[in-house]
Amino acid sequence: MDPLMPPPVRRIALDREPHIAPPATSPNGAGSGAVVPSEAHRRLTRPDPATVRERMRIESVWLAYGENWVVRDVTLPVRKGEVLALIGASGSGKTTLLRSLNRLTEITAGAARAGRITLEGEEIHELEVNDLRRRVSMVFQQPNPFPMSIYDNVAYALAEQRPPRGRRRRRTAELEQAAQEALRRAGLYDEIAADLDRSALKLSGGQQQRLCIARALAAEPEVLLLDEPCSALDPISTATIEELIVRLRESVAIVIVTHNLQQAFRVADHVAFMHLGELIEYGPSEQVFDRPSQQRTRDYISGAFG
Amino acid sequence: MEAGGLVPAPARPIIVRPRRQSSASWPLIDRIGYWLCWATGIALCLIALAIVVFMFVKGIAYLRPALFVKSPAPSLQQSQSGGFLDPIVGTLIITAIGTVIAAPAGVALAVWISEYGRPVSLARAVESAIDVIAGVPSVVLAIFGLLVFSESFLGFLSQNAVNGSVYGRSFFAAGIVMAILALPLIVGSTREALAQVPDRVREASYALGKSRASTIRWVLLPSIRPQIASGIALGMGRIVGDTAIITILLGVTLTTEGVGSVPLIGTLRGTGSTLTSYVYNNSPAGEGNAPQKAYAAAFVLLMVVLALNALVTRLTGGRERGGRLSALRRALASRRPEWTR
Numbered sequence: 001m002d003p004l005m006p007p008p009v010r011r012i013a014l015d016r017e018p019h020i021a022p023p024a025t026s027p028n029g030a031g032s033g034a035v036v037p038s039e040a041h042r043r044l045t046r047p048d049p050a051t052v053r054e055r056m057r058i059e060s061v062w063l064a065y066g067e068n069w070v071v072r073d074v075t076l077p078v079r080k081g082e083v084l085a086l087i088g089a090s091g092s093g094k095t096t097l098l099r100s101l102n103r104l105t106e107i108t109a110g111a112a113r114a115g116r117i118t119l120e121g122e123e124i125h126e127l128e129v130n131d132l133r134r135r136v137s138m139v140f141q142q143p144n145p146f147p148m149s150i151y152d153n154v155a156y157a158l159a160e161q162r163p164p165r166g167r168r169r170r171r172t173a174e175l176e177q178a179a180q181e182a183l184r185r186a187g188l189y190d191e192i193a194a195d196l197d198r199s200a201l202k203l204s205g206g207q208q209q210r211l212c213i214a215r216a217l218a219a220e221p222e223v224l225l226l227d228e229p230c231s232a233l234d235p236i237s238t239a240t241i242e243e244l245i246v247r248l249r250e251s252v253a254i255v256i257v258t259h260n261l262q263q264a265f266r267v268a269d270h271v272a273f274m275h276l277g278e279l280i281e282y283g284p285s286e287q288v289f290d291r292p293s294q295q296r297t298r299d300y301i302s303g304a305f306g
Numbered sequence: 307m308e309a310g311g312l313v314p315a316p317a318r319p320i321i322v323r324p325r326r327q328s329s330a331s332w333p334l335i336d337r338i339g340y341w342l343c344w345a346t347g348i349a350l351c352l353i354a355l356a357i358v359v360f361m362f363v364k365g366i367a368y369l370r371p372a373l374f375v376k377s378p379a380p381s382l383q384q385s386q387s388g389g390f391l392d393p394i395v396g397t398l399i400i401t402a403i404g405t406v407i408a409a410p411a412g413v414a415l416a417v418w419i420s421e422y423g424r425p426v427s428l429a430r431a432v433e434s435a436i437d438v439i440a441g442v443p444s445v446v447l448a449i450f451g452l453l454v455f456s457e458s459f460l461g462f463l464s465q466n467a468v469n470g471s472v473y474g475r476s477f478f479a480a481g482i483v484m485a486i487l488a489l490p491l492i493v494g495s496t497r498e499a500l501a502q503v504p505d506r507v508r509e510a511s512y513a514l515g516k517s518r519a520s521t522i523r524w525v526l527l528p529s530i531r532p533q534i535a536s537g538i539a540l541g542m543g544r545i546v547g548d549t550a551i552i553t554i555l556l557g558v559t560l561t562t563e564g565v566g567s568v569p570l571i572g573t574l575r576g577t578g579s580t581l582t583s584y585v586y587n588n589s590p591a592g593e594g595n596a597p598q599k600a601y602a603a604a605f606v607l608l609m610v611v612l613a614l615n616a617l618v619t620r621l622t623g624g625r626e627r628g629g630r631l632s633a634l635r636r637a638l639a640s641r642r643p644e645w646t647r
């Protein structure tokens with residue numbers, strides 16, 4: 001590990017000043033397509049690597065738990081209409097980086113961040129945290145439906161935080177429609193349409209995970225974070241969820257952390273390889289897997305370590 | 307796969323069952339320990355059975371329907387001394403006051419300690435305070451309560467003498483102290499239940515952009531409802547069964563004696579009795595010395611405790627189970643916001 005001096009740490013709870021960073025340069029020269037020409041913003045074509053719009057941008061981000069730096073100087077774009085896969089061995093900081101995108105790292109005491117993470121150009125630390133988490137939603141490794149009915153699981157995600165005073169809550173019919181829509185997008189509706197009122201805990205593992213995806217999609221987020229969503233599932237459920245991911249990327253930017261390299265290759269448009277907190281290589285999926293430019297990437301992909 | 311494609315089951319399958327493990331090969335000390343465990347367990351069952359059977363036989367023998375509808379009367383003649391209507395009503399009132407105060411306070415305290423708990427020093431202090439309260443004998447609580455409720459600024463809770471002194475003994479006073487008695491049980495079972503909810507459930511809710519408060523209200527509390535109910539049932543059992551607080555803080559009258567002319571408030575400011583003080587009074591140790599009535603009342607007391615437990619469990623036991631009370635549950639459910647239905 002090179003003895004890099006970390007930049008000044010911004011304790012998340014204390015410093016509310018926006019951290020203005022100079023325009024980022026793409027790391028390792030691999031992501032030259034990441035800098036988007038502004039004219040291309042409104043073009044509604046099929047995602048074309050050169051013109052997709054950036055949803056989020058991670059700029060020279062350092063993350064620490066206490067004194068322990070787990071992410072070191074990572075710069076990455078998260079683009080609309082694309083699946084970005086974070087790969088790397090255990091302890092490479094990919095999950096921490098993922099969790100920092102909707103500020104879930106803040107739940108852990110002593111978490112600190114340096115650098116800049118923006119959502120649609122806005123520093124995420126400036127946003128109201130629950131607002132941010134509705135816009136950048138997350139699905140976890142273990143399916144974790146709430147102990148309530150299937151319908152309630154989705155409706156809970158939809159229910160407004162604080163209904164404005166004097167105005168009534170949204171009508172049930174509307175809510176029901178939105179919940180059905182979310183279940184449909186997650187490809188679950190046809191299987192469970194008859195028992196929406198059954199306990200979500202009675203579903204199979206794969207169905208539970210798709211319910212969690214439906215729940216995460218219900219509030220129509222802009223970015224969907226998936227933390228090894230298939231590692232607790234059987235191959236058939238995994239295939240269903242992978243198809244779902246590929247389908248969903250049309251409407252939502254997806255970041256997926258995975259230990260499964262085949263899975264990363266199947267679903268991802270861009271792949272970022274991390275090792276011990278550092279971003280080693282970032283580029284289009286075919287390039288990273290077929291012609292990796294770094295020796296460490298080559299070693300990892302060919303199974304030399306990790 | 308089609309059923310026909312399966313391997314057919316053998317006509318006479320040989321079922322192998324594990325052989326029962328024998329303790330013959332164990333060291334002597336292990337065998338003694340094993341048999342002691344057995345003996346203790348069986349002895350405990352016998353004691354529990356003895357209590358129930360004994361109370362049942364004795365209670366049924368002396369139980370008369372008239373006992374439920376007659377108020378106690380001061381008389382040396384057993385046929386003239388009335389029944390225990392007032393003690394039953396008194397027990398219900400005391401339990402209601404205690405539960406209405408202790409249940410929300412206990413759940414709120416437990417939620418604060420386990421979900422917020424900041425500053426940490428304050429949370430530790432609250433925890434120790436609850437432990438202290440849990441350890442205080444109820445007779446000490448009762449004496450302390452008498453001290454507090456005899457203060458003149460709390461005179462509105464009990465009877466006042468003409469010279470301005472405050473009696474300090476009433477349904478209000480006893481009920482409030484009973485709430486303190488039940489509080490640690492409710493806090494304890496709620497905290498334990500919250501600690502068992504895995505953090506990934508909380509994270510899942512935060513990750514959907516839900517605040518801590520709505521996570522608690524809509525995810526955590528509904529999922530630990532049975533444990534909260536069992537805590538409340540435990541607390542109610544404690545209240546129904548406590549004698550010291552009743553003897554000291556509810557006055558010495560066997561009948562319910564109201565104060566003033568306001569109907570409900572007057573009763574609650576007044577004195578009375580509960581089943582426990584009635585049993586005590588009528589036992590050979592008490593003034594009444596009518597053991598038959600004590601047995602009958604003790605039997606009713608036992609039944610009240612069991613019925614309360616069953617009722618709370620049924621009311622809060624979740625939606626899947628149907629039954630005669632499901633209509634009531636549906637009525638309760640219709641008061642919930644839309645998305646929970």
